Amino acid sequence: MSTVTADSCAAPDQAAPLPAGVDLEKETVIAGTVVADGGPVSGAYVRLLDATGEFTAEVVTSGEGAFRFFAAPGTWTVRALSRAGNGDAEVSVERGVNQVELAVAPD
């Protein structure tokens, strides 16, 4: 399992629990699940786009379809690419953990 450290830059394992030391008073976490036909989609590529549509980060969903970003309060778009199809959702988030469900379907 990967650990999140200041000297790394790769996307961490999305099945891992929130790293110890993450202060939810300060962090804005966008966490959720990619689903298709009601079931989770593992191995989906989920990217976080800022309010201008610019790429910010990308992770691969866990076996349970989970993903997680550390952002800032505001409006963001999460977009998923997967073999089950693509999809996106706009989210407005606050500090703390913000849950989002992201549905994908064939184009």
Next chain:
Amino acid sequence: MSREAVLVTADWAEKNIGQAGVVFVEVDEDTTAYDGGHITGAVKLDWKTDLQDPVRRDFVNQEQFEQLLSSKGIANDDTVVLYGGNNNWFAAYAYWYFKLYGHGDVKLLDGGRKKWELDARELVKDLPERQPAQYTAQEQDLTIRAFRDEVVEVIGAKNLVDVRSPDEYAGRLLAPAHLPQEQSQRAGHIPTAASIPWSKAANEDGTFRSDEELREIYSEAGVDFSKSTIAYCRIGERSSHTWFALRELLGQQDVKNYDGSWTEYGSLVGVPIALGDEPGEAPRA
């Protein structure tokens, strides 16, 4: 240099699996993906444990690089095809290392793991069996590597390209958004640096945009192609991706990657920093 010489398609890769003299190498910071399945015959390189010095902040030296490639069974005349997850960032970083140490024929797999997976192409768990080789590396080619003193010196003279996300550039975030934000560096960017996120160079599936699109993107964002360029990000891997686009795809002559990047610059005492979305002015001499 033509695009075909440095970048191969997934179709090309599929046809060349098992070809004598062609070695596929999967590179990433977290190599668990490789363990779960990789391109047939691909060798694994762990960016952290294979390519970084275990003690000092620097990457492996010439001798360590020779030992590494020899042990992996990679010879000087092999065609090395690099790919990985994280949008090929670490594969591009490794590409830059291979160039730095003078490897002759090295290529990136366009789209890396992402496109390969989304295309549902075959991945296997079998580990390759390769005989050790005798690899000889050249001295580092420092015409493609920038160090901090040069970066501070050329503010306002060379193109500086900050390839982090706009929020990292402006100082609103300190790290990419898949990582916690509490970091030790100061936030912001090097004054005069143009904000051109690495992702501008790539399509959604991780493949590079066309040369025409790339040239337009960089010109419009303020890269003067008649000048030398230094690219940086946070730890030097996303900027390797942009370095690849500028030097290897567009053929710009003098492009360096500043691998110290923001984790070094943002910790330096006394250097100028600009905040906000504008590049900012060079400090008066």
